[in-house]
Amino acid sequence: MATKNKKLSLKDKYQYLTRDMAWEPSYQKKEDIFPYERFEGIKITDWDKWEDPFRLTMDAYWKYQAEKEKKLYAIFDAFAQNNGHQNISDARYVNALKLFLTGVSPLEYGAFQGYAKVGRHFSGAGARVACQMQSIDELRHVQTQLHAMSHYNKHFNGLHDFAHMHDRVWFLSVPKSFFDDARSAGPFEFLTAISFSFEYVLTNLLFVPFMSGAAYNGDMATVTFGFSAQSDEARHMTLGLEVIKFMLEQHEDNVPIVQHWIDKWFWRGYRLLSLVSMMMDYMLPNKVMSWKDAWEVYYEQNGGALFKDLERYGIRPPKYQDVANDGKNHISHQLWSTFYQYSHATNFHTWLPSAAEMDWLSEQYPDTFDKYYRPRFEHWQKMQDKGERFYNNTLPQLCQVCQVPTLFTEHGDPTQLSLRTLEHEGERYHFCSDGCCDIFKYEPEKYIQSWLPVHQIYQGNCEGADVETVVSKYYHINIGQDNFDYVGSPDHQRWQAIKGNRPLGGDDDSRDAA
């Protein structure tokens, strides 16, 4: 480099930041410094072939992020001062935020920890720096999400103890165990799980619905957070694709290992996103698009093109992709039915879709909604009209791997539940699908340790033997405030008051007027 040229080019700067801050160890063995790099079986012959996905130096990073923060917090302040929560489409929308805050934001924190860890454990300096930068991004995301949603905590229930709930509440073991599974794997599997399968293949199915949902429903704070995170997400996706291509190009022995991880993490991500499916189809008062349409655009089309591109490395599309494609017609309805009947044990409200919403669902799901799901909702409506709102008072069977209740139906037969079971070393285990059963068979010792919320309650580890005690004492869900049906809830009554409508009693069904 020319010494008289004081200003370095971006490329030179990045070179200094990554490669020139690394060194060859002289008195310690490289394997001892980077002990996790080889045990997964991934063979790296030349780290110099790593193409830096970010090319962002620290000074540029700080400057860029600081500018974004300034704008973001100015909008949060304006949102709070102008009582922005009063301008959302309907208070039912806030329940999507409750799900996001307890289910997704803690994963951002998990990602911060995960990337900090793997950012220590690669011997390639380029990969280390990329992971460390993503780690900082993830910490920023969890903070800005909390700040975006804290305003809602002042006006609505169920947002008061998200971190505690994430560790304990039954359905939050689904996202929590997903991330724990990834973080307890080796560094290459972690990147395949989170950077590739989640950030690259599936992230649009999470963030586009949430951020468009926020925009369609007047939540400017969340929209702004979404925009602020978008440029980070673009970098994260680049890292996801780079790590896969790098592993595949380094050694042909890596191909079957990577293929197995893609199969596993596609399926785990798909199961996790079933929570988003019900959010899109049922929880947004103003709908963006159906889950089915989102799946077709973001997975079948975009994912299809991606896996075509990866074909030349010997990678095929994920196993059980056909089951997932078939599921696009069903899972949102199945999930919402489940949360509807277990709404006494959730920190958010559920409700029956209105007549107009059911017509929208019929249009979006012409082959399935009227046949398999409308009769159920109409039956529940009749029960609710009689003052017998349906709650399922028995705990559900959970899948040993994804930890979702075993509620999904068979591929090709939507009237039969998809149930799988096997015995391993004298113990019986149950699964929701062949996908989850395969994951178990590959690493049974890992999943025999699953902390299944239902079994923990029955073992007496959750501060009570009945649902009410567990929900209030162990989960910190305020009974009668945070849980049960939306209709007649304190959130509903408060919203009516904000809109100047008459206050409601518990049995007055005014969802259409809301």
Add this chain to the structure above:
Amino acid sequence: MSVKALYQYSAEPRDLQANFNGMQLVYLYWPNHLLFCSPFAFLASPEMSMGEFCEQVVRPAIAAHPQAAGLDFGQAQWQLNNQPFSPDPALSLAQNGVAHKALLTLRVPGLDGIAGGAI
């Protein structure tokens, strides 16, 4: 397969019957009655008779379904872990071979759900 690790990886199953204070888990699936989103998970004593289990544990759990009212467990065609099963209602769950974490499938002729199994 097994977990790849840098050390001898071994683990205890978290849900051994010994952890349930003398009780056991029993799951029950009632096909074509999707009012209930998934099979039920019950905590039951292995000493409980199959007849008591049906009347005291299963019946209250399914009571909200319109087809539960007249259900005669004597007519039931059972499966145990997907195999045909003829339990003796007088014998205990353990004596009937309903082990910890067993899945029972309940079918009663004529009770095939409502609206083609949607409810």
